[in-house]
Amino acid sequence: MNDNEVLGLFFIAGCGLGFLILLGLGIWMLYLIYRAAASIPPEHRRMEPGMVWMLLIPLFNLVWVFFVVSRVSGGLASALQSRGIDRGDCGRFKGMFFAWCPPVQIVLGIIAFGLQIAALVGSSGPGPNPVLITGAFGLNCLGYGVGLTALVFYILFIVEVNSRGKELRNLELQSVNGSHSATM
Numbered sequence: 001m002n003d004n005e006v007l008g009l010f011f012i013a014g015c016g017l018g019f020l021i022l023l024g025l026g027i028w029m030l031y032l033i034y035r036a037a038a039s040i041p042p043e044h045r046r047m048e049p050g051m052v053w054m055l056l057i058p059l060f061n062l063v064w065v066f067f068v069v070s071r072v073s074g075g076l077a078s079a080l081q082s083r084g085i086d087r088g089d090c091g092r093f094k095g096m097f098f099a100w101c102p103p104v105q106i107v108l109g110i111i112a113f114g115l116q117i118a119a120l121v122g123s124s125g126p127g128p129n130p131v132l133i134t135g136a137f138g139l140n141c142l143g144y145g146v147g148l149t150a151l152v153f154y155i156l157f158i159v160e161v162n163s164r165g166k167e168l169r170n171l172e173l174q175s176v177n178g179s180h181s182a183t184m
Contacts, residue, residue: 036165046071069095091160101150
């Protein structure tokens, strides 16, 4: 086995390990959303907590994320408001901002790809049209920026719903312990 083959195996192993780490992080984040959804009392739920896992379905998740964000944050807000606690939208804005980022990235990618094709096909000179190539590069960079913004808002959404879910669980424990000790 020569050096290039060894480097190739290390590269493949590194990519596989990176994929598994990202998959694990993604599942952990979905678990946090699931746990927040499960903390919502049944009378305030707008979806069953197990439906959060449907976000693992590729392409379908581009649409389903809007429902999950709206229903989980809405259920948390409703449950807290029924107890006289106002916590705003319980992460709905952050979640919706995150949810819109992948479709925006897809549109930017399609436009950038079209510019690259136009630069290659429509060029009258010796090489591709530099203006179109620069535009495609700029759109790709903008797409990466949107992706990083999506990651930030996804984390903010998860932190928000997770903390509101913990708050609901603590309120439930306090009401159970308070009513339980009152009956003794």
